Amino acid sequence: MLRNLAFTLLLLLLPPTGLALGAAPGAAAGPTLNEGLGEPPAEVDRRTPAATVAGFLEATHARDGARMPHYLWLSHLPKERQQAEGERLALRLMFVVDRTLWFDFSRISQEPQGDPADALYDTLGQVPLGRGVRDIRLRKVSGPGGEPVWVFSEDSVRAIDALFEAHGSPLQEALPAFLLLRPFWVLELWQWLGLVLLVGAAAMASRLLEKVGLRLSARAVRLTSSGWDDQVFSAGEGPLRYSLLALLGSLGSRVLLLPPPAQHGVDLAARSLGIVSVAWFVLRFVKLSAHYIEQKVVRDSGAGADVGRVRGLRTQLVVMRRIVEAATYVLAISLLLLQFEAVRNVGVSLLASAGLAGLVIGLAAQKSISTLLAGIQLSITQPVRIGDTVIVENEWGWIEEITLTYVVVKVWDLRRLVVPMTHFLDKPFQNWSKVSPEILGTVELYADYKTDVAAVRVELVRILHNEGRELWDGKAQGVQVTACTERAMMLRALVSAADSGKAWDLRCLVREKLIAFLQKQPQGLPVLRAEASFPAQPALTLASPAAPLSAVKPGENVVAAPGTRPG
Secondary structure, X not given: XXXXXXXXXXXXXXXXXXXXXXXXXXXXXXXXXXXXHOOOOOOOOOOOHHHHHHHHHHHHHOOOOOOHHHHEOOOOOOHHHHHHHHHHHHXXXXXXXXXXXXXXXXXXXXXXXXXXXXXXXXXXXXXXXXXXXXXXXXXXXXXXXXXXXXXXOHHHHHOHHHHHHHHOOHHHHHOOHHHHOOOEOOEOHHHHHHHHHHHHHHHHHHHXXXXXXXXXXHHHHHOOOOOHHHHHHHHHOOHHHHHHHHHHHHHHHHHHOOOHHHHHHHHHHHHHHHHHHHHHHHHHHHHHHHHHHHHHHHHHHHHHOOHHHHHHHHHHHHHHHHHHHHHHHHHHHHHHHXXXXXXXXXXXXXXXXXXXXXXXXXXXXOOOHHHHHHHHHHXXXXXXXXXXXXXXXXXXXXXXXXXXXXXXXXXXXXXEEEEEOOHHHHOOOEEOOOOOOOEXXXXXEEEOOOOOHHHHHHHHHHHHHOOOXXXXXXXXXXXXXXXXXXXXXXXXXXXXXXXXXXHHHHHHHHHHHHHHHHHHOOOOXXXXXXXOOOXXXXXXXXXXXXXXXXXXXXXXXXXXXXXXOOO
């Protein structure tokens, strides 16, 4: 009996088996997180998505095997394999993230609840996989102590091997740990060493390929009697080497699996070297060709050469050479500047000024010069851009094409409105996406004075969070009484959307749903109220079948009872 009593007391003291001790509200139900890993080290901070990502990258780059697995969801693996598989998968995920994702930490949620639009998941980005993409996501789960923590979700962990096969390399797993450290910037030590070796190998290979190419070209040149190919051959010595160096460097850098910022820098340097090499070749070719033409004219004229003709030709060659050289410098510098976002406008201005000189000389006497200059001005100042949403001549549409003389506006009903270029400089127009495509939209409704405005506000919030959640950007919403008449008041619903197309669809949706809501209200839609008064009438005398009509006095109002025949 005492044993049964003790067992009963023990059951009363224990918590119910269906509830998790210390479970956080809103935490995902399911198995305990990573039971095979044990308690995480004190340095593991998974309270927010940003803390999880920062801690994961720090632990994986430091090759801290004690911390790395705790940032992954490994509960789908057997307990005895979670530690080893967690370290392997964490390193592979780090390689994929470094290679494909270069995200701004300020865009990752730094709040424990994560993204307000999604209570369980927070997406870092998308990684190409096959013909589609794979989302790299964090998920909020219940930690060992019941507190909510953020880890890489199960679907992201399951896709790590496939992502690594597409974007990683077995070389990364085979390298020693010290070569995978980041001594400076975003590159690991082995990538810095690889860049040094790549530059040296590309320089030697480009020099060797140049010698082989020039030797083969020299043999081909001897077989022809033309002198132009000799100038091309002479001008190519030097520029060809650096063009090959840029090409080999850009292609070879792909083997190093550089992060996006580093790969962009290498490609930028390769393109710049290629532009300089081409400009160098053009300058040398023009110089050698001008000298060749001059010598050929003198040689063909012999001892009795016309000095005036030679001097005239030399003057023409010098002027043309200077024009071509100036144009080459302007184009090369412009192309170099166009690669940098900060000075891109300078490059565009140089290109515009180079074309402007020829336009003024050739078309100064023509009326169309104003249109052409307007096109150049429009391309520099950019009051409109391709893809902007505009209202021109009371037509709403998108900029589809911009030329030097006209702009094509694609109207919403698929008509094309061709507008002269000068219209955008001389007349006002509306550009709905000049700074940002985000836009506010309004819906105006007439409602009865007895309408519950607070209920309409609640209904608008419900519509935006349910039917309109794919159209509403979550930034602005509200209902206000903006006007009134003798019959009704005007309600204006304000909503926001990411672009004008979504704003139009959202306005139509809100208008339809609010009208349906007002229809269901007892006093929702406007009604016409009228009050009428009538003059007093004499009393009516009811004539019954028993009383003959002859008994009615003259001047009395008589109403015949049912069954009474007027006599």
